[in-house]
Amino acid sequence: MASRQWNSYVAGLDKGKGLYFLFVKSETKTPGGLTARPVLTSYYKSEHFQSRPYDPYNVFTSPTAAILCADAFQSMYAQMLCGLLQRLDVLRVGTVFASGLLRAIRFLQLHWQELCNDIAAGALTPKVTDPSIRGAVAELLKPDTELARFVAAECSKGDWASIITRIWPNTKYLDVIVTGAMAQYIPTLEYYSGGLPMACTMYASSECFFGLNLKPMCDPSEVSYTIMPNMAYFEFLPHGGDGHVPGAGVDKAQLVDLADVEVGKEYELVITTYAGLNRYRVGDVLRVTGFHNAAPQFRFVRRKNVLLSIESDKTDEAELQKAVESASALLQPYNASVVEYTSHADTKAIPGHYVIYWELLAKDASPSAAEAVTRDGVLERCCLAMEEALNSVYRQSRVADGSIGPLEIRVVRGGTFEELMDYAISRGASINQYKVPRCVSLPPILELLDSRVVSAHFSPAPPKWSAHCAANQ
Structure with a gap:
């Protein structure tokens, strides 16, 4: 969903920034010498992301250098520090998964004193050694004793209820995935955010982009994703089948086409992609909740066998x-x-x-x-x-x-x-x-x-x- 379309749901998002905690993971090499890494790591390291044009609806508080740092501590420290320095500009807070946002809050609980010392002194801790991060943070970090005292006062209370809105008071919603296994984190996020809405915007995996939530501000229990048929060729195996796909001992007739799924029934997602995956079982079990025009909408139920x-x-x-x-x-x-x-x-x-x-x-x-x-x-x-x-x-x-x-x-x-x-x-x-x-x-x-x-x-x-x-x- 284009960022500016969010104005239909939350006005004024072009007037501030997003505090997103984004991280890369380590790359590996396959036995054949190919680079293997998660799709988001590929995206963050791509020219498309690093040289992206300015978009007032999609401005991050985190410097790109901090996002690209593979050291988890240095990356988190820099992103949290920059988020604190720009706290009044933050209109939304997010991570990919809900668990990631809780990790960020826990990091603040453990390191707020060091962060406040840096803010007061206007100097970054020697623990952050990455030169590109130090250069990027130096452009923002200036001595600010008032901000340091404010953050210290909030964090030293020992009461972490609504800490997100207390430190970032202009936050309008959380942008996190809270469906499937992530639903277990909803009560904790509500506690830390003071009940802010939680937006689940998209449904995707490393293999393919599947669909969008056309009502992103709905309650997490009501999230349904509208499949985008131009992303891949989608087929569905009725849940409860014998666990095989065509070509592996099951007749093609067991698969249901996108247009033929039935409301209320559960299916396992099978995709054929432009990148070459042929009838690949994603492993997700979905329930059909309705249709948007002719495109079916699905609720994520669970990962199969997890x-x-x-x-x-x-x-x-x-x-x-x-x-x-x-x-x-x-x-x-x-x-x-x-x-x-x-x-x-x-x-x-x-x-x-x-x-x-x-x-x-x-x-x-x-x-x-x-x-x-x-x-x-x-x-x-x-x-x-x-x-x-x-x-x-x-x-x-x-x-x-x-x-x-x-x-x-x-x-x-x-x-x-x-x-x-x-x-x-x-x-x-x-x-x-x-x-x-x-x-x-x-x-x-x-x-x-x-x-x-x-x-x-x-x-x-x-x-x-x-x-x-x-x-x-």
Whole structure:
């Protein structure tokens, strides 16, 4: 959606700036020597972005040099500092995903004193060493003791409710994705923003641009995207199909064309793109909500088969099972094993982290055996082993981006998962068909599990990750 079209919904956006926290990720090389990187990294590094003409509706507070810096700390520090220096010009605050904006608020909580010192002195901290960032920030940074005192006063209160509108009082809305897995962050964003509207403007992925939200200021629960048929050739696999696409054992008749989808039904998105993807399964499950003229509109329901997600990471059941098996091997010398497990994406703290609930069985039931497992730090090593077994996107988020916290294993007492089954059956589940859910989110179930926790353990170090090893996966 062209920026100036926003004036139909929010007037005066050409009179101020957007405080957007934008970041590049590390590049990798494929075995064939091709550069591999996320689509937004490609865009930010492109000539199209770096030499973009002036557009009064699309002015950022963040210098391009800060956006292009691969060091997450230096990039965030510079973008936050420039946002504070231009706080009265800010009309909208945003990131790509909702989790990214919470990371920015957490960064402010941790570093406001250093930021205030820089503002008061008119000099950038030596911690930011990138010369292009230092040059760009120097053009804005002048001694301003009044601003420093104001920011310090707001941040030192210990009350972070409505902090966005307190520091950036002219903010009209948040520009963040809060659909799908990001919906879990809505209450926290409402707390920090004082209830500002949250605009979800577009639906896209690295493979293709899919559609637009023609009512961007609607409630997040009502967001629907209108598919743009000129972006690719779109087909839809009715959800509940056998998991294949034509050419892989399924007749073409299973696919539904764009014009033939039915309101209320769910489909998995399949695309053929100009770049050469042929009937590629994106992995998104969509529900048809209506039509705009002849173009169908879809609500994003979820990623297919994804159990855990904090940010851009997507861990499915097979990956989680592999990670549990890898970690539980460390218990064998202690004659212990994992009887049952489930998981939860804990986003109450920033950054969020994976929580894995384990019920253990010790073949040697003596207290000394259990004490040895705890005393020797085995469970902490199990946490790290799980992280090492997860995919490269997760590990990059842990190591390079800091957008995911250390994985946690919570050991529950014996019989907990039987209690979990009893609870499910009491709510109508069939005892013959009951299977332990590999991911849980309902508050009553989490309360049950947490009330049975006997010990909690965190990964003692980040997992191994490098751009080189990511390319070879």
